[in-house]
Amino acid sequence: xxxxxxxxLPARVVFGAGAVAQxxxxxxxxxxxxxxxxxxxxxxxxxxxxxxxxxxxxAGFYDKAVMHVPFEVAEDARRVARELGADCCVAVGGGSTxxxxxxxxxxxxxxxxxVPTTYSGSEMTPIYGLTERGMKRTQRDAKVLPRTVIxxxxxxxxxxxxxxxxxxxxxxxxxxxxMYAQDANPIVSLMAExxxxxxxxxxxxxxxNPQDLEARSDALYGAWLxxxxxxxxxxxxxxxxxxxxGGTWNLPHxxxxxxxxxxxxxxxxxxxxxxxxxxxxxxxxxxxPTGLYDLETRLGLKVKLAxxxxxxxxxxxxxxxxxxxxxxxxxxxxxxxxxxxxxxAYAGRxxx
Ligand code: NAD
Numbered sequence: 001x002x003x004x005x006x007x008x009l010p011a012r013v014v015f016g017a018g019a020v021a022q023x024x025x026x027x028x029x030x031x032x033x034x035x036x037x038x039x040x041x042x043x044x045x046x047x048x049x050x051x052x053x054x055x056x057x058x059a060g061f062y063d064k065a066v067m068h069v070p071f072e073v074a075e076d077a078r079r080v081a082r083e084l085g086a087d088c089c090v091a092v093g094g095g096s097t098x099x100x101x102x103x104x105x106x107x108x109x110x111x112x113x114x115v116p117t118t119y120s121g122s123e124m125t126p127i128y129g130l131t132e133r134g135m136k137r138t139q140r141d142a143k144v145l146p147r148t149v150i151x152x153x154x155x156x157x158x159x160x161x162x163x164x165x166x167x168x169x170x171x172x173x174x175x176x177x178x179m180y181a182q183d184a185n186p187i188v189s190l191m192a193e194x195x196x197x198x199x200x201x202x203x204x205x206x207x208x209n210p211q212d213l214e215a216r217s218d219a220l221y222g223a224w225l226x227x228x229x230x231x232x233x234x235x236x237x238x239x240x241x242x243x244x245x246g247g248t249w250n251l252p253h254x255x256x257x258x259x260x261x262x263x264x265x266x267x268x269x270x271x272x273x274x275x276x277x278x279x280x281x282x283x284x285x286x287x288x289p290t291g292l293y294d295l296e297t298r299l300g301l302k303v304k305l306a307x308x309x310x311x312x313x314x315x316x317x318x319x320x321x322x323x324x325x326x327x328x329x330x331x332x333x334x335x336x337x338x339x340x341x342x343x344x345a346y347a348g349r350x351x352x
Contacts, residue, residue, distance in 0.1 A: 004185035009231055011124060012148045013224070017213060020115060020152040023090070024053045030111050030147055032088035034059035036081050036104070038097050040066065043117075047092045050115070050155065060084040065097040067253060068246055071132040074103035081108060088113060091146075092155075094167065095120030095253065102128035102144035114146040117156055119167040119199070119219060120254070121174050121227025123149045129243075136247025145231070151224060153216040161207045165299035168203040168219055169258035171226035172196050172292070176265060176279055177236045178229035180272035182328035185233070189278065192229040196282035198222030200295055207299050236329040237322075237338070238264030244322045251308050258301045259308070259348070262293035263341045266351035271330035289351035304348030315342045 012029075014022055027035055035058050039047035044063035051058055062080050064073055081089065081104050091101035092115040099122060101112040106128055114123035126145040129138040159167070175192035178184065199222035205215035241260050245251045266289035269276055276288040285291025296303060306312070319339040326333040344351070 001186065005183070006185045006187050007232070009124070009126065009145060009228070011145070013151065014148070015151040015221070015224070017154050017217065018152065019150050020050055020155060021053070023051065023113075023115070023150060024055070024057060026113060026148050026150060027054060027057055027088065027090065030088055030113060032111070032113070033057060034085055034087045035090045035113075036084055036086035036088070037061045038065055038077070038089060038091045038100050039063045039093050040097055043093055043097075046158070050092055051090060054090070059086050062100075065093060065100040067096045068131040068136055068250070069096070069099045069103050069129055071130050074100065074130055078104050078107050081110065086110060090115065092117065094118030095122040098122040098146070099128060101146070103130060105144045106139075106141055109143050112144070112146040113148045113150070115150045115152065115155065116220075116223070118159060118163070118254070119171040119223035119226070121171050121223050121230050124224060124227030125231030127231065131247055134248050136243055138243065151220050153213055153220045156216050156220060157211055157213070159210070161210050162300065163254070164206050164210065164219070165203055165301050166252075166254035166258045168199045168206075168223070169261060169296060169299070169301065170254040171223045172199050173238055173242075173257045173261045174226040174230035174235070175199075176261065176288075176292075177238055178233050179275035179278055180268060180330045181233035181236065183233045184275070188229050188232045189275075191225040193278050193282045195222045195225030195229060196279060198225065200283050203295070203299055234328060236327050237267060237331075237333060240327045241318075241322045241338075241342070244318055245305075245310070248321060249310060249314065249318070251305070251310060255302060255308055256305070258296050259303060259305055260345050262289045262296065262351050263345045265289045265292055267337060267341050268330045293350050302348075305342070305346040306348070310346060312346060315339060315346055318342055
């Protein structure tokens with residue numbers, strides 16, 4: 001076995017159907033008396049109902065979270081937290097809402113309690129992103145890692161099948177890249193492989209029956225493992241491409257991950273054979289890239305970047321941006337190869 005370093009991140013996790021009933025007690029455990037509750041505009045009404053149990057412990061409500069945390073939104077939310085004298089943030093939602101909580105924590109040190117309602121995994125990582133002038137920059141900072149996470153699969157029953165599928169593929173992408181990360185280690189790989197297995201078996205069931213609570217629980221469990229994997233080791237070419245496409249072209253985060261993943265894995269296939277064998281095994285497929293592509297089509301997801309509004313004329317610029325300051329990657333990063341990868345993703349070709 002190769003030598004390795006493993007650093008566990010602290011996290012208190014409350015998991016299970018109905019777990020959100022413990023929200024007020026968990027805020028209290030954090031020492032919170034004036035929580036600022038965060039959500040996206042579309043989820044505001046349901047989040048207000050979810051946090052009603054906080055009573056006077058809720059100091060205010062901020063419902064302007066949007067994808068990729070624009071700098072102006074982060075600044076506005078930080079101002080509101082200051083003006084309200086908030087002593088913690090409760091982020092109820094997906095990666096966009098949790099990301100806003102992290103942006104507040106980065107500037108103020110306020111503890112974050114996350115109640116994830118998608119499979120993005122952001123709640124388990126010390127990574128946060130801010131988008132300014134069309135460029136998304138991500139950083140790591142221990143103080144943005146949510147102190148407490150409440151996973152309640154009941155809160156995900158209303159996540160539409162298409163969003164669930166895309167978000168689940170986003171989580172699978174974290175697991176996949178963790179398996180061939182430069183700093184991969186056997187502990188994280190165990191979690192990553194189990195995360196892929198849990199998601200690959202539960203997502204098709206969720207798409208058929210979004211109310212399947214058992215499948216929702218499995219998917220959330222997989223998303224948790226994916227988030228731990230993302231937070232513990234570095235990501236590679238696939239995440240770099242998705243950050244570029246999301247930050248500069250504002251493509252939808254999870255859907256972009258779903259489309260790019262099989263092609264990024266194909267790019268790395270021959271450079272990381274051991275990881276590929278484990279990914280394929282977890283998918284129950286013969287081969288990792290085609291297994292991922294077939295899962296994506298089985299889930300009814302879009303397979304072409306063209307269908308997300310990407311312009312063919314922009315592929316060259318995207319390849320250039322993604323290769324300028326590349327993340328460590330098993331296969332060497334070459335402009336021509338990355339451009340070909342993007343062209344395949346643009347056209348939605350099944351990896352060969
Ligand atoms: P999202 O948070 O934008 O949510 C997608 C949509 O689904 C939103 O409109 C939201 O209101 C809605 N929604 C969320 N939960 C719902 C539910 N249960 N029922 C119905 N609708 C619901 O999307 P996301 O994919 O979760 O997060 C994407 C963002 O998270 C990106 O900005 C990405 O960069 C970031 N992210 C960060 C990390 C990290 O570690 N820092 C990890 C993953 C993703």
